[in-house]
Amino acid sequence: MTTSIRDIAEKVGKSITTVSRALHDYDDVSPETKELVRKAAQEMGYVANRQAQLLRQKSTDTIGFILPTFGPRFSDPFFSEFLAGIGNKAADHGYDLLVSTCPPGEKEIRTYQYEVQSNRVDGFIIVRTRVDDARIQYLNSIGFPFVAFGRVPGMDDMPYVDENSDVGMQMIADYLVELGHTHIGCIAPSMEYTFATHRMQGLREGLRFHGIDLREQDVLTGDLTEKGGYERAMELIQRPYRPTAIVALNDLMAIGAISAAQDAGLVVGKDISVTGFDNIPLSTYTHPPLTTVHQPIFQIGNMVCEMLIKIVKGMPLEEKQVLLKPSLIKRQSTGAPFLVEK
Amino acid sequence: MTTSIRDIAEKVGKSITTVSRALHDYDDVSPETKELVRKAAQEMGYVANRQAQLLRQKSTDTIGFILPTFGPRFSDPFFSEFLAGIGNKAADHGYDLLVSTCPPGEKEIRTYQYEVQSNRVDGFIIVRTRVDDARIQYLNSIGFPFVAFGRVPGMDDMPYVDENSDVGMQMIADYLVELGHTHIGCIAPSMEYTFATHRMQGLREGLRFHGIDLREQDVLTGDLTEKGGYERAMELIQRPYRPTAIVALNDLMAIGAISAAQDAGLVVGKDISVTGFDNIPLSTYTHPPLTTVHQPIFQIGNMVCEMLIKIVKGMPLEEKQVLLKPSLIKRQSTGAPFLVEK
DNA sequence: TTGAAAGCGCTAACAT
DNA sequence: ATGTTAGCGCTTTCAA
Numbered sequence: 001m002t003t004s005i006r007d008i009a010e011k012v013g014k015s016i017t018t019v020s021r022a023l024h025d026y027d028d029v030s031p032e033t034k035e036l037v038r039k040a041a042q043e044m045g046y047v048a049n050r051q052a053q054l055l056r057q058k059s060t061d062t063i064g065f066i067l068p069t070f071g072p073r074f075s076d077p078f079f080s081e082f083l084a085g086i087g088n089k090a091a092d093h094g095y096d097l098l099v100s101t102c103p104p105g106e107k108e109i110r111t112y113q114y115e116v117q118s119n120r121v122d123g124f125i126i127v128r129t130r131v132d133d134a135r136i137q138y139l140n141s142i143g144f145p146f147v148a149f150g151r152v153p154g155m156d157d158m159p160y161v162d163e164n165s166d167v168g169m170q171m172i173a174d175y176l177v178e179l180g181h182t183h184i185g186c187i188a189p190s191m192e193y194t195f196a197t198h199r200m201q202g203l204r205e206g207l208r209f210h211g212i213d214l215r216e217q218d219v220l221t222g223d224l225t226e227k228g229g230y231e232r233a234m235e236l237i238q239r240p241y242r243p244t245a246i247v248a249l250n251d252l253m254a255i256g257a258i259s260a261a262q263d264a265g266l267v268v269g270k271d272i273s274v275t276g277f278d279n280i281p282l283s284t285y286t287h288p289p290l291t292t293v294h295q296p297i298f299q300i301g302n303m304v305c306e307m308l309i310k311i312v313k314g315m316p317l318e319e320k321q322v323l324l325k326p327s328l329i330k331r332q333s334t335g336a337p338f339l340v341e342k
Numbered sequence: 343m344t345t346s347i348r349d350i351a352e353k354v355g356k357s358i359t360t361v362s363r364a365l366h367d368y369d370d371v372s373p374e375t376k377e378l379v380r381k382a383a384q385e386m387g388y389v390a391n392r393q394a395q396l397l398r399q400k401s402t403d404t405i406g407f408i409l410p411t412f413g414p415r416f417s418d419p420f421f422s423e424f425l426a427g428i429g430n431k432a433a434d435h436g437y438d439l440l441v442s443t444c445p446p447g448e449k450e451i452r453t454y455q456y457e458v459q460s461n462r463v464d465g466f467i468i469v470r471t472r473v474d475d476a477r478i479q480y481l482n483s484i485g486f487p488f489v490a491f492g493r494v495p496g497m498d499d500m501p502y503v504d505e506n507s508d509v510g511m512q513m514i515a516d517y518l519v520e521l522g523h524t525h526i527g528c529i530a531p532s533m534e535y536t537f538a539t540h541r542m543q544g545l546r547e548g549l550r551f552h553g554i555d556l557r558e559q560d561v562l563t564g565d566l567t568e569k570g571g572y573e574r575a576m577e578l579i580q581r582p583y584r585p586t587a588i589v590a591l592n593d594l595m596a597i598g599a600i601s602a603a604q605d606a607g608l609v610v611g612k613d614i615s616v617t618g619f620d621n622i623p624l625s626t627y628t629h630p631p632l633t634t635v636h637q638p639i640f641q642i643g644n645m646v647c648e649m650l651i652k653i654v655k656g657m658p659l660e661e662k663q664v665l666l667k668p669s670l671i672k673r674q675s676t677g678a679p680f681l682v683e684k
Numbered sequence: 685t686t687g688a689a690a691g692c693g694c695t696a697a698c699a700t
Numbered sequence: 701a702t703g704t705t706a707g708c709g710c711t712t713t714c715a716a
């Protein structure tokens with residue numbers, strides 16, 4: 001069926017050892033032999049059997065990525081873009097990407113354990129880090145390579161890439177205050193996500209800097225989806241004294257919030273302002289376009305993957321922790337507050 | 343490091359063969375030995391080395407999925423949902439999912455070849471089939487297992503799951519005509535995608551049934567993204583005699599079209615109607631919510647994966663070709679036509 | 685510059 | 701019911 005190293009050896013009349021070495025460009029093989037072997041390999045359409053190669057080398061040249069899927073309508077554009085970023089870079093380095101799906105929770109660690117112990121991957125890429133992240137604790141405890149997109153409190157030494165979303169949110173706060181907002185509502189996911197804690201803190205500090213306190217009752221928690229955003233935003237909007245601006249912790253929630261505002265008969269950007277975070281391509285095409293903070297998801301995927309490959313190859317890392325500078329994208333979902341019955 | 347079958351053999355004082363057989367529950371091993379071996383394996387945290395196991399068995403228990411990524415902002419919610427569907431089912435059956443990324447084109451086939459020849463996967467899942475699909479021709483020519491989401495003309499015997507989007511589009515046509523539209527524009531991706539040909543044909547036939555011809559000049563081609571939809575829709579809108587309804591061939595394009603209409607000062611659902619296709623979760627949260635045709639992407643991922651696993655295991659397939667019935671989702675992006683300067 | 689031989693961890697045919 | 705042995709395809713000592 002498939003040609004093996006042995007077939008080539010037979011054809012060129014050399015030993016399999018020589019063929020193997022020729023293929024790997026060892027310098028103790030004569031140039032002529034190398035040429036000969038290469039040509040034969042080419043002709044016969046030889047491709048190394050990965051299983052055998054890797055069994056021998058005790059490595060897998062494979063990166064693991066376990067998608068934290070939530071329910072059957074897992075439709076977050078964030079992940080396809082991030083995945084493309086990883087896959088892209090992995091391919092550049094001849095690495096494979098092994099993707100599994102597992103909802104966050106109990107079973108999750110077992111999925112990681114299983115992949116580690118069955119020798120399936122050389123390292124993991126972790127997304128959406130959590131404050132008390134069992135995945136990272138596990139990998140750390142056994143010294144298994146990984147790189148995270150996102151930080152984890154108390155684990156300042158682990159390799160990660162993250163955007164400085166504290167600062168990103170401060171920019172949002174500054175901008176809203178500058179526009180004249182003083183009563184601001186916030187819709188957020190569970191604070192188990194570190195990115196949520198950073199963004200909240202940035203928002204809090206940013207507002208406090210201008211003498212504004214974000215009140216607990218103005219912060220509502222929902223799912224990290226359009227639906228979650230819609231529901232929580234609707235709650236805020238239907239209050240007798242509704243906020244003049246709603247800060248959503250990601251674009252998907254913001255899209256839900258815009259929808260809620262419109263269903264309530266409000267004109268977004270005039271009657272009420274809405275902001276997001278991520279700058280997914282879609283955020284340009286909402287109505288009105290969404291004011292948000294840019295996060296280069298594809299590039300972060302690239303970086304995370306590149307770092308991980310260096311780590312598993314034992315190469316030095318220039319920077320073990322990367323914190324990217326955010327930038328504010330001003331669009332039309334924000335405007336000066338329209339003050340209602342005050 | 344990791345415990346191997348040999349370690350267990352030593353511990354329980356049996357041969358490695360016996361251990362292997364005990365672990366696989368062969369019936370020529372005494373119950374006591376089985377018990378003994380299992381307990382030891384448990385205690386020692388034994389997990390089989392996949393590479394070795396698979397090298398021996400000449401199978402990989404792995405499914406290949408090559409993401410057709412377009413450019414660096416590959417942010418299509420379709421793919422994350424589909425991936426979750428596949429991953430989910432694969433995990434149920436103990437299969438791994440090997441994901442690569444490769445833009446459609448020249449190099450694509452080489453990526454497939456490479457994965458086939460290096461023995462990395464048992465079969466492939468193909469998405470977004472094309473009229474002249476080199477991937478499928480290749481896999482078919484070498485008899486390598488695959489299941490496609492989408493049909494290919496002239497390959498009626500290949501295993502696939504698809505939605506009957508001809509009928510889906512006819513439903514859209516019926517509905518628009520029923521609302522009173524007669525001048526309809528269409529924004530479509532390249533007709534190399536089979537789904538596009540089916541949807542176009544459905545639209546054409548649906549309209550013709552009501553005595554309406556879709557004119558060539560009213561069909562514009564763009565990228566399968568919000569941006570593509572925006573640009574092409576804007577062209578249609580700026581014409582002196584603009585259509586009263588724009589049919590987009592997927593939801594992402596429709597979102598772009600809504601945005602274009604709004605930028606042109608039109609009220610969508612009143613001044614102009616817009617329809618999509620897919621019913622991604624987002625389509626509920628556009629403004630106004632999008633009239634579209636539902637496609638159960640997660641379940642299709644499930645089905646495709648299940649079928650592929652049966653094929654690679656040599657199990658019989660109840661249905662080799664599955665054509666799902668579409669359903670129309672009426673929302674507020676469509677309404678009776680508002681007739682301008684006619 | 686080349687080849688023989690061992691062995692990665694596992695399974696299975698063949699003994700016993 | 702259990703063990704011996706061969707071998708999957710490859711890399712890598714070690715010896716020639």
